[in-house]
Amino acid sequence: MFPYIASLFILPLVVSGLLLLLPKTAARVLVIASSVALSILSLYLFLNVDEPFYFGLPHYVNEIVAGADILLLLYFGWVAFRKKSLLVGVMSVLQLGGLLYLLKTMPAAESMQFMVDKLSTFMFLLINVISGVIAIYSLKYIDEEECSSFRKKYFLSILFWFIAVMNLIVSSDNLEYFFLFFELTTLASFLFIGFRKDKESVNNALTALWMNQIGGLAILAAIFFIHYNGFGEGTFTNLLANTGATGILLPLALLSVAALIKGAQMPFSKWLLGAMVAPTPVSALLHSSTMVKIAPFIILRLSPALRDTPVATVIIALTGFVFIAAAIGALSQDNFKRILAHSTIALLALMIMMGAVGTPVTIVAALALIMFHGISKCMLFLNAGILERVFHLKQSSDMDRLGEIGPFTSLVITIGFMSLLLPPFGAFIGKWMSIETLGAMTADKKILGALVMVAVACGGAVLSLLYFKVMGLMIARTGESDKLKFEKTGPIFSGTIYVLIGLIILSIIGLPWLVTEYFAPVAATSLNVNEIPVLTEGWNIYIGPIKLPLVPLLIAFFLLPVTIITAMFVRFKNVDRAKEYMCGEKVNYTFSSFYFSTDKATPYFYAAGVLFFISLIIVALI
Amino acid sequence: MNDYLIPVLLIVLAPIIGGLVYGFERVVKARMQRRIGPPLLQPFYDFLKLADKRKMIVHSAHAFLGIMHFVSLWFALGVLLLGGDLILVIFLHLLSTALIILAGYSTRSVFSHLGANRTAISVLAYEPVLIIIAVSIFMITGTFETGAVYLWDEPLLYKMPLAFVALLLILPIKLKKSPFDVAEAHQEVTGGVELEFSGLFYEAVYTAKWLDYVFCYTLVFLFAGSNILLGIGLIVFTFFYLNALDNSSARVNYKQMLRFSLGVAFSLAFINLLINILS
Numbered sequence: 035m036f037p038y039i040a041s042l043f044i045l046p047l048v049v050s051g052l053l054l055l056l057p058k059t060a061a062r063v064l065v066i067a068s069s070v071a072l073s074i075l076s077l078y079l080f081l082n083v084d085e086p087f088y089f090g091l092p093h094y095v096n097e098i099v100a101g102a103d104i105l106l107l108l109y110f111g112w113v114a115f116r117k118k119s120l121l122v123g124v125m126s127v128l129q130l131g132g133l134l135y136l137l138k139t140m141p142a143a144e145s146m147q148f149m150v151d152k153l154s155t156f157m158f159l160l161i162n163v164i165s166g167v168i169a170i171y172s173l174k175y176i177d178e179e180e181c182s183s184f185r186k187k188y189f190l191s192i193l194f195w196f197i198a199v200m201n202l203i204v205s206s207d208n209l210e211y212f213f214l215f216f217e218l219t220t221l222a223s224f225l226f227i228g229f230r231k232d233k234e235s236v237n238n239a240l241t242a243l244w245m246n247q248i249g250g251l252a253i254l255a256a257i258f259f260i261h262y263n264g265f266g267e268g269t270f271t272n273l274l275a276n277t278g279a280t281g282i283l284l285p286l287a288l289l290s291v292a293a294l295i296k297g298a299q300m301p302f303s304k305w306l307l308g309a310m311v312a313p314t315p316v317s318a319l320l321h322s323s324t325m326v327k328i329a330p331f332i333i334l335r336l337s338p339a340l341r342d343t344p345v346a347t348v349i350i351a352l353t354g355f356v357f358i359a360a361a362i363g364a365l366s367q368d369n370f371k372r373i374l375a376h377s378t379i380a381l382l383a384l385m386i387m388m389g390a391v392g393t394p395v396t397i398v399a400a401l402a403l404i405m406f407h408g409i410s411k412c413m414l415f416l417n418a419g420i421l422e423r424v425f426h427l428k429q430s431s432d433m434d435r436l437g438e439i440g441p442f443t444s445l446v447i448t449i450g451f452m453s454l455l456l457p458p459f460g461a462f463i464g465k466w467m468s469i470e471t472l473g474a475m476t477a478d479k480k481i482l483g484a485l486v487m488v489a490v491a492c493g494g495a496v497l498s499l500l501y502f503k504v505m506g507l508m509i510a511r512t513g514e515s516d517k518l519k520f521e522k523t524g525p526i527f528s529g530t531i532y533v534l535i536g537l538i539i540l541s542i543i544g545l546p547w548l549v550t551e552y553f554a555p556v557a558a559t560s561l562n563v564n565e566i567p568v569l570t571e572g573w574n575i576y577i578g579p580i581k582l583p584l585v586p587l588l589i590a591f592f593l594l595p596v597t598i599i600t601a602m603f604v605r606f607k608n609v610d611r612a613k614e615y616m617c618g619e620k621v622n623y624t625f626s627s628f629y630f631s632t633d634k635a636t637p638y639f640y641a642a643g644v645l646f647f648i649s650l651i652i653v654a655l656i
Numbered sequence: 657m658n659d660y661l662i663p664v665l666l667i668v669l670a671p672i673i674g675g676l677v678y679g680f681e682r683v684v685k686a687r688m689q690r691r692i693g694p695p696l697l698q699p700f701y702d703f704l705k706l707a708d709k710r711k712m713i714v715h716s717a718h719a720f721l722g723i724m725h726f727v728s729l730w731f732a733l734g735v736l737l738l739g740g741d742l743i744l745v746i747f748l749h750l751l752s753t754a755l756i757i758l759a760g761y762s763t764r765s766v767f768s769h770l771g772a773n774r775t776a777i778s779v780l781a782y783e784p785v786l787i788i789i790a791v792s793i794f795m796i797t798g799t800f801e802t803g804a805v806y807l808w809d810e811p812l813l814y815k816m817p818l819a820f821v822a823l824l825l826i827l828p829i830k831l832k833k834s835p836f837d838v839a840e841a842h843q844e845v846t847g848g849v850e851l852e853f854s855g856l857f858y859e860a861v862y863t864a865k866w867l868d869y870v871f872c873y874t875l876v877f878l879f880a881g882s883n884i885l886l887g888i889g890l891i892v893f894t895f896f897y898l899n900a901l902d903n904s905s906a907r908v909n910y911k912q913m914l915r916f917s918l919g920v921a922f923s924l925a926f927i928n929l930l931i932n933i934l935s
Contacts, residue, residue: 434764480933484791488926491743491787495750499776502754506761506772511715590744593731594751597724598758601717609719612712614765615851 035079035087039150039205042075042158046198053191058183062173065190069166072197076158083155086559088207090146096210100137103214106221107133110243113224119240125247132254136210140261145269149207152559157204157331160405163537164323164412165197167530172315174526175419179313181230189229193319196222200324204331209260209268213253216292216328220246223325226316227309238308245305249292256288270335274562277339286336287345287654291647294349297329297382299356300643306379310371314419317371321378322412329382330404333389334397334560341392344653347482352646353387354489356380359639361496365503366632370430371418373504374411377454380497381407387486394566395577397557398549405553406453406541413534414450417443420531424523430507437511437602442520444508445602446531451501451508452595453538509598518603546570549577663737666870670733674866675699677873681899688903699866706862709855714763719857721759726860728752729867736874739803742790746783749871753779756861760849771848774839777910781836781917782826786875788925789819793878795932808881813890818928820879824897825921827872829913832865833898835905836913 049068053061107130114123169190176189199222203215220243228239257268263281266272273289276282298306309320320326333340333349340346357380364376381403388400421427425440436444522528541548550568554577558566569576666673679696686693695701713719732748735741753775760772794800796815797808805812813820829836840848853861876894880887908916 481930484795484929484933487791488784488788488929491791492784495780495783495787498750498754499780502757502776503761506758509717509721509758509762510764511717511762512764589731590748590751593724593728593748594754597721597728597755601720601724601762604716604720606711606713606716606719609711609713609716612714612854614714614763615767615846616765617767617846 035083035150036089038075038079039087039089039148042072042079042162042201043198045072045075046194046201050191050194050198053194054187056187061187061190065169065173065194068194069162069169072162073166076155076162079150080152080155080159083150083152086149086151088146088149090148095147099211099214100133103133103210103217104130106214106217109221110247113240113243117236117240119244121244122240122247125244125251129247129251129254132251132258136254136257140257140268145208145267145271147208147211148205149271150205152556153331153334154204156401156405156556157327158201160327160408161197161200161204161323164408165193165200165319167533168315168318168323168412168416169193169197171318171416171419171526171530172313174524175315175423176313178423185229189313192222192225193315196226196319196324200328203328207269207271209253209257209270212270213250213257216253216296217247217250219296219325219328220250223305223309223320226320227312229312229316232311235311238305238311241308242305245295245302248302249295252288252292252295256285256292259285259288273336274339282339283343283345283654284651286339286343287650289332289336290340290345290349291650293329293332294352294386294647294650296332297326297386298379299329299352299383299386300359300379301640301647302643303356303360303379307372307375310369310375314371314415314422317375318412318415318419321375321415322408326378326382327404327408330385330389330400333386334400337389337392337397337560338562340390344656345650346390346392347479348646348650348653349390350387350486351482352643352650353383353390354486354493355642355646356383357387357493358489358496359635359642361493361500362632363636363639364500365496368429368431370421370428370433370504371415373430373500374414374418377497377500378407378411380493381454384490392561394557394561394563397560398553398566398577401553401556401560402549406538409534409537409541410450410453413531413538414447414454416527416530416534417447417450420523420527424521424527430504433507434510436507437509440521441518441602442528443523445599446535448505448508448598449535449538449595451505452598453542455498455501505598509601546575549575660738663739666737667730667734670730670870671863671866674869675703675863677869677895678866681895684896684899685903688899703859703862706859707856711855711857713854713857714765714852718759718762718852721755721762722853722857723860725752725756725759726864726867728755729864729871733867733871733874736802736871739801739806742793742800742802742805743787744800745802746786746790750779750783752864756849756864763852765852767845767847767851768849770845771839771851774841774845774910775849777914778829778832778836778839781914782829782921785822785826785917785921785925788922788929789816789823792816792819792925792929792932795929802878805878806882811879811881811883811886813879813886816879816928816932818924818931822921822925822928823875823879824894825924826917827876827894827898828901829917830872831868831898833902835901835908836917837907838910838913841907 045068049064052064056064107126110122111126111130113119114126172190172193176186179186196219199215199218203212203219206212206215223246224239224243227242228235260266260268260273263284265276265279265282273282273285295302306320306326310317340349360376360380360383364373364380367373367376385400385403385407388396388403420443421433425436425443427433427436550570554566554568558564566577676696679694679699682698683693683696728748729752732745732752735748736745757772757775760768760775790800793805793812796812797804828834832840840850850858850861873891873894876890877887880890
């Protein structure tokens with residue numbers, strides 16, 4: 035098994051190095067070939083890893099990791115000095131101090147540093163397949179970017195390096211290693227966001243840097259407290275082995291803080307929103323398969339330990355709040371990518387919440403959401419890139435003619451939004467989960483359960499409103515022409531989109547199979563139980579005590595998408611056409627989607643977010 | 657088999673029942689204003705007249721969405737009457753409203769757009785309240801299945817009176833009655849989303865409104881549990897309340913509507929939910 039796992043780490047690194055050197059045509063072949071190879075490797079691993087697989091590296095590697103940590107932090111310090119960013123500087127100094135202290139006081143690690151289980155292989159599959167698609171797409175996108183040819187190579191190179199780091203982070207067990215990879219993803223996002231080098235990019239990159247550095251600091255503190263409270267080495271295995279012990283809550287809370295920051299939960303949502311200035315494949319990468327998905331990953335890893343603790347309660351309350359707040363925030367956005375970013379934050383909140391509740395059903399739901407959200411969001415962002423490159427559209431209010439000039443793109447975007455909303459994707463999983471949440475709560479926590487349910491329901495309503503707003507633009511057209519001719523966007527753009535559409539359709543058709551064969555075993559690993567009973571009986575799927583009615587779900591699924599897709603193609607014959615009624619006015623109106631000025635509420639949302647984070651630490655201390 | 661007889665009959669006859677309710681409503685409203693008003697069957701005469709009109713559309717997608725709005729609303733009503741999951745019913749109702757909103761956005765007509773925007777805001781105003789009511793019902797009965805709620809022995813009204821008041825407050829929004837009829841306000845947006853439909857295609861949107869009556873009064877009926885007499889009483893009361901309110905109030909703007917609905921109705925429903933949890 036080891037060679038396969040190792041090649042998941044080494045192959046992208048090698049590709050990353052080669053891409054800097056190779057000429058363009060060779061780089062093209064290499065990117066496509068290695069993306070396919072990585073996908074196949076991860077699929078193979080997913081099918082073949084059953085038991086957790088531990089492996090270690092020689093001890094001198096620990097020294098290398100420590101050295102790399104220090105170098106990385108020195109680099110951050112240098113960035114702070116050069117860009118005159120006080121926050122980045124303070125964070126780097128704090129981290130460096132903490133790291134040196136830990137290196138001095140901690141005994142040398144004895145246990146294996148890496149652990150690959152079904153949850154890791156699940157993440158491998160997501161990371162490698164989706165990022166591979168994005169890498170292929172980037173070939174064309176970055177080719178049209180206005181920058182030197184070296185920077186184009188450099189972009190693809192960081193992309194593969196990012197994939198390697200992500201593969202490493204989901205398989206590391208030792209928290210010191212985890213810290214290094216965590217910081218490396220931070221570095222990758224910093225380089226990506228600052229890629230365009232203009233003032234806004236640099237500022238947003240620095241914001242992303244210091245915010246994520248707080249996460250790094252939290253991990254260091256977690257390692258310290260694990261040791262200080264007498265649990266020995268800082269590893270995930272060790273943490274989970276000591277579930278329920280006194281003093282374990284603080285490290286858990288600190289790791290959760292790191293997760294919540296990576297997951298861009300309020301008040302740390304700013305870094306993800308700022309990441310929009312980067313080239314679009316970066317957004318696709320950050321939102322779908324890498325970076326933010328570390329957040330639900332950490333929570334899923336820790337969920338057996340978190341379950342039913344006060345820390346979990348605060349996380350549930352926080353994410354319930356963020357779910358609504360991000361959805362409301364999205365309503366005031368006009369930039370297409372910003373709308374997508376807000377909905378990512380909202381859905382991440384949902385995933386983290388489900389992980390924190392930690393019952394079998396919610397874990398299955400969290401996994402399903404992680405995967406489906408990865409596919410849909412990736413497709414939507416890639417389309418946002420196509421809109422920019424092919425149609426030169428960035429604001430959603432300019433898109434009201436897209437249905438005529440780019441019917442295929444508008445159709446695909448509509449499908450993408452619907453897949454975020456409909457079962458098995460967004461809204462319904464929320465409902466399913468909240469019932470379970472409520473059932474799982476003891477009587478004294480029922481109020482929290484009710485609040486969560488209300489949050490999920492209301493947030494879901496707001497989100498669906500948002501999606502319909504965008505879909506409305508996609509479907510708009512004049513009555514002048516009935517012709518429908520799909521536009522051509524080039525083989526790489528359309529090819530990647532076809533792959534993702536195929537994945538969406540397959541995952542919908544294969545839902546019953548996916549739940550039983552794919553999500554349930556992974557959830558069982560994550561929960562440390564042997565098996566989660568999943569039954570398909572007639573038209574219902576039973577997961578433990580929860581029934582998921584398939585028939586109404588399927589009908590609901592057919593009703594909306596089929597209707598909207600048919601609406602694009604249907605043509606009534608023998609009917610006269612009328613112009614729109616203008617009430618006698620001769621003024622030309624511009625049509626834009628309506629938006630709600632919810633910006634005023636944003637500072638309050640941030641303030642509430644800060645309070646939640648403080649209370650997260652306080653409950654862990656008590 | 658008998659269990660299904662009444663629901664299926666109700667579902668099949670829903671457009672006719674809704675049309676009769678609408679006709680009766682026009683009579684009652686006229687009498688409240690000391691007019692004679694149209695005959696009871698006037699909605700059906702209108703229906704026949706519309707069918708005879710020249711067929712005109714703006715574009716096919718728009719017309720098709722109108723028809724699908726009717727179909728999906730009928731389906732949502734069917735699930736509600738057959739005892740389906742309440743959250744699913746609310747979700748399906750949202751989908752059907754979404755289709756008419758999308759139809760509104762799909763044309764380049766000002767009034768249609770404004771109407772679609774206002775309909776979207778109306779959804780935002782009543783949807784959370786409905787969901788909280790559904791959760792309260794879950795707290796009492798332990799299930800979301802409406803089939804179990806129809807058979808519940810003790811009328812839910814006694815345990816959730818505030819939720820019932822909240823429902824009464826949002827029903828005018830859902831049924832587009834004054835003071836919350838911004839979505840189709842004829843004097844402002846000349847009917848909103850309905851404007852660009854005509855003839856046979858308007859028929860679908862027109863009868864969908866009748867279905868909405870049946871849908872709303874079924875929601876009212878839920879509060880009576882298995883007590884059918886009380887259920888009918890509630891429906892009659894709600895009917896007169898809605899018409900009296902429609903006749904006696906002036907339209908508010910959408911901001912006031914949203915503030916009122918999320919401020920008052922939502923709070924009432926939520927307080928009720930808390931009481932249900934604590935007791």
